[in-house]
Amino acid sequence: MAAVDADLKARFEASALPLMHRVYTAALYLTRNQSEAEDLLQDTYLRAFRFFATFKPGTNLRAWLLTILYNLVRNRYRARGRHEGRIAPGADGDVREQLRALADGAGSDPAVLALDGLVDGEIEIALRNLPYDFRAVVVLVDLQELSYGEAAWALGCPIGTVRSRLARARRLLQVTLHDLARGRGLVRD
Amino acid sequence: MDCAAYRDLVVADVHGALSPDEARAARGHVAECADCRNARALELEVGAMLRRPRRIQQAPPHLRERVVAALARLEAATAAARRRRLAGAAAVAAGVLAALVLLSLLRPARADFVDPIGYDYRTVVAGRFALDVETADPGELARHFDAAGRFDFPAHVLDMRAAGYRLVGGAVREHDGRRFAVAVYERQGAYVVCHRFRDAAAGAPAGAYYRRGEVSLHVRRAGGVVCCLTTTMPRADFERAVLARLG
Numbered sequence: 001m002a003a004v005d006a007d008l009k010a011r012f013e014a015s016a017l018p019l020m021h022r023v024y025t026a027a028l029y030l031t032r033n034q035s036e037a038e039d040l041l042q043d044t045y046l047r048a049f050r051f052f053a054t055f056k057p058g059t060n061l062r063a064w065l066l067t068i069l070y071n072l073v074r075n076r077y078r079a080r081g082r083h084e085g086r087i088a089p090g091a092d093g094d095v096r097e098q099l100r101a102l103a104d105g106a107g108s109d110p111a112v113l114a115l116d117g118l119v120d121g122e123i124e125i126a127l128r129n130l131p132y133d134f135r136a137v138v139v140l141v142d143l144q145e146l147s148y149g150e151a152a153w154a155l156g157c158p159i160g161t162v163r164s165r166l167a168r169a170r171r172l173l174q175v176t177l178h179d180l181a182r183g184r185g186l187v188r189d
Numbered sequence: 190m191d192c193a194a195y196r197d198l199v200v201a202d203v204h205g206a207l208s209p210d211e212a213r214a215a216r217g218h219v220a221e222c223a224d225c226r227n228a229r230a231l232e233l234e235v236g237a238m239l240r241r242p243r244r245i246q247q248a249p250p251h252l253r254e255r256v257v258a259a260l261a262r263l264e265a266a267t268a269a270a271r272r273r274r275l276a277g278a279a280a281v282a283a284g285v286l287a288a289l290v291l292l293s294l295l296r297p298a299r300a301d302f303v304d305p306i307g308y309d310y311r312t313v314v315a316g317r318f319a320l321d322v323e324t325a326d327p328g329e330l331a332r333h334f335d336a337a338g339r340f341d342f343p344a345h346v347l348d349m350r351a352a353g354y355r356l357v358g359g360a361v362r363e364h365d366g367r368r369f370a371v372a373v374y375e376r377q378g379a380y381v382v383c384h385r386f387r388d389a390a391a392g393a394p395a396g397a398y399y400r401r402g403e404v405s406l407h408v409r410r411a412g413g414v415v416c417c418l419t420t421t422m423p424r425a426d427f428e429r430a431v432l433a434r435l436g
Contacts (some may be wrong), residue, residue: 013257020256120243124244127239143240145240
């Protein structure tokens with residue numbers, strides 16, 4: 001029994017610890033707060049270790065760890081009665097508003113030409129300022145390179161929701177990036 | 190597929206997450222639409238920027254140490270809890286075993302005399318019990334038991350006059366290979382029957398009380414010899430009115 005446990009711990013450390021940067025990154029984007037992200041990462045690893053015997057070898061460990069992280073975030077914010085940055089029920093209207101403005105103002109996506117001029121920090125700002133539900137799915141699919149199915153599992157939503165949230169997140173990102181580019185004089189109104 | 194429909198799918202298209210039918214329709218539309226080709230190019234660019242490796246933050250070294258230490262603490266706590274559980278289970282098992290042993294020691298051997306004695310008592314009450322000797326003299330009945338010569342203990346017949354009971358007589362009875370010296374007493378139509386018998390296995394501890402329906406059995410004991418008094422009186426009444434007076 002003890003030998004089995006020791007083996008389990010060795011396997012956990014060998015496979016899960018190297019993924020710490022990725023889990024930490026996701027935690028940072030979700031919380032936008034370093035100490036909260038560190039606590040969240042530790043809790044994720046402790047919970048993962050507790051349930052590591054249930055992890056099916058050969059499946060995506062990164063997706064498994066991120067699913068635990070996302071569940072913790074959901075439970076934590078639910079417990080605190082807040083979901084910082086979460087889309088309010090009426091927010092879809094705002095998004096459409098912004099998108100309409102973008103569609104009206106941009107005949108042939110001038111942002112394409114502008115993006116190269118934007119530094120990473122500005123992309124970062126755009127990403128961090130996305131509402132939680134959009135940021136959460138972009139982090140999973142674009143940064144962590146999970147499949148839509150894995151992302152849906154981590155988010156606890158249907159694959160169709162992953163797809164629609166990603167599309168809307170992109171439009172919001174482009175609005176922000178376009179604004180940033182315009183602010184820097186890279187595009188004109 | 191029109192532009193609006195394609196714009197809804199462009200991200201999934203770049204991610205390769207469209208169904209074959211959707212992908213075919215999307216490719217068909219993009220081939221003919223410059224705006225949507227632009228949108229696709231934009232998405233490729235945004236996606237590439239998001240996926241830049243530098244986007245992945247390095248966890249600070251102290252965080253890794255903190256997690257490794259927390260894992261070690263969790264493991265130690267789990268192991269300690271498991272040891273406690275095992276020790277607890279072992280203690281419970283040992284306790285159960287000890288209790289079983291104790292019970293087997295304390296528990297009287299099966300009181301297999303209760304039913305035969307109860308049977309005798311009922312036949313006495315029904316007037317169907319055949320007496321070997323009819324006598325009111327305990328000494329005479331004792332001599333009868335001794336004369337029968339079949340008991341390996343000295344015959345003794347209880348004198349219950351102190352409790353108001355007179356001796357009616359007695360008989361030797363055998364049930365399941367066990368021999369009983371039976372004495373019958375009466376007081377105003379109520380009977381007390383005494384069975385004396387050898388009980389080497391201590392199946393009938395002194396002070397034991399058994400009840401079968403209306404009939405109750407009270408065990409007195411001297412060494413390996415048991416004197417079992419049977420009555421229909423309530424236990425407390427019998428103890429107070431009869432046993433207390435017999436000394």
